[in-house]
Amino acid sequence: MRTPDSTSSDLHRRVGPIALALAALGGACQTVPAPLPSISDDIREVSSGMLHDFGDVYGDWQNVALLAGAGVIALVAEVEPVENAVEEFAHGSSVLGEDGHEWLASAGDGLWLFVATGLTYSGARMAGDAHLHKSSKLAFRSLAVTGISTLVLKAALDDPRPDTGTLQGFPSGHSAMSMAFATSVYEAYGWKAGVPAYLLAAAVGLQRLDSRRHDLDDVVFGWSLGYIVTSTIFENSAPEILGFQVEPVIEPRAGFVGLGLSINF
Numbered sequence: 074m075r076t077p078d079s080t081s082s083d084l085h086r087r088v089g090p091i092a093l094a095l096a097a098l099g100g101a102c103q104t105v106p107a108p109l110p111s112i113s114d115d116i117r118e119v120s121s122g123m124l125h126d127f128g129d130v131y132g133d134w135q136n137v138a139l140l141a142g143a144g145v146i147a148l149v150a151e152v153e154p155v156e157n158a159v160e161e162f163a164h165g166s167s168v169l170g171e172d173g174h175e176w177l178a179s180a181g182d183g184l185w186l187f188v189a190t191g192l193t194y195s196g197a198r199m200a201g202d203a204h205l206h207k208s209s210k211l212a213f214r215s216l217a218v219t220g221i222s223t224l225v226l227k228a229a230l231d232d233p234r235p236d237t238g239t240l241q242g243f244p245s246g247h248s249a250m251s252m253a254f255a256t257s258v259y260e261a262y263g264w265k266a267g268v269p270a271y272l273l274a275a276a277v278g279l280q281r282l283d284s285r286r287h288d289l290d291d292v293v294f295g296w297s298l299g300y301i302v303t304s305t306i307f308e309n310s311a312p313e314i315l316g317f318q319v320e321p322v323i324e325p326r327a328g329f330v331g332l333g334l335s336i337n338f
Contacts, residue, residue, distance in 0.1 A: 109198060109206055119210055119217075126218045130305045143297035147243075147290035159282060159289050160235070169283050178284070181247030181277035183220050186254045190216060208261035211310055212254065215303035219253040220246070222298060236285040245287040245295035251277040252299030260307035274299075 110118070130136055149155070169177065179185055190212045197205035223246045232243035251274040259267025278296060281287040287295075 109201065109203065112198075115194075115210060119214055122210075123214050123217055126214055126302075126306050126309075129309045130218065130222075130302050133305065136301050136305060139301055140297065143294050143301075146297075147294040150290040150293055151288065156288060160285075169280055174280055174284055177277050177280035178247070180273060181251040181280070183216065183246060183250040186216055186250050187213070189254075190257075204261070207310070208257065211307055212257035212261070212303075215253045215257050215299075215306045216250060218306065219249050219299050219302045222302065223249045223295070226298075232291070234286060235288050242287060243291045243294065244298055245278065245281050245291040247281055248274070248278045248287070248292045248295030249299040252296045253303045254299075256300050256303035257307070260304065 190209055193205065194209035194213070196202075197209055223244055226244055227241035227246070230243050231240040233240055234242035252271075255267065255270035255274040258270040274296065278292040281292055282289060
């Protein structure tokens with residue numbers, strides 16, 4: 074006759090090896106994180122990627138149409154009644170205190186946004202976080218393309234600033250760069266992280282108006298530019314499966330079209 078203890082012991086002898094085997098199988102099937110590329114490889118990737126980014130952004134007719142639409146809205150915002158209303162709002166009573174102006178001016182400064190992206194990239198490398206690593210590189214490319222585009226437009230248009238009358242007021246660099254950064258956050262981590270980032274970008278644009286550093290048309294177009302550039306760069310980045318990049322493979326001579334998997338070591 075089996076006692077309860079002997080039954081329990083028999084059960085342990087039978088179930089124990091099965092549980093250990095399942096645990097070992099589960100451990101063997103776990104995805105091993107792909108090693109991150111070297112810093113020199115990352116620099117080459119970002120540099121070459123930026124060249125493609127300009128083509129992707131400005132070679133897409135939909136993007137050109139959207140930027141043209143933003144330009145039309147900017148022209149509407151530049152008509153005298155609208156500009157007078159913005160000036161009256163700014164001169165009536167500032168909605169931001171001195172500290173708020175300084176903080177938001179820094180938050181939209183391209184230099185500090187590049188520094189923040191660089192710190193994020195360094196943190197991703199230290200933690201071995203592949204998703205954050207990739208997102209920080211895309212964010213850097215987005216900020217760079219947005220910044221260069223803004224400088225080219227400023228030099229080409231020579232629009233006067235409302236406070237000093239000095240040139241290169243259009244578009245607002247702070248608005249463009251803060252929107253590029255906010256869109257990077259949204260594309261990388263979704264709306265829960267994106268909404269606060271977008272609210273910050275909106276506050277930066279408000280600060281540019283409130284301080285009379287820019288007109289409404291400068292801010293509106295800057296927002297549009299930062300969003301369009303960044304969303305395009307993230308959307309055109311190669312998707313990944315288990316750390317492998319999925320890219321199209323086309324061989325015209327062999328008449329072969331398919332998908333390829335690649336990974337950096």
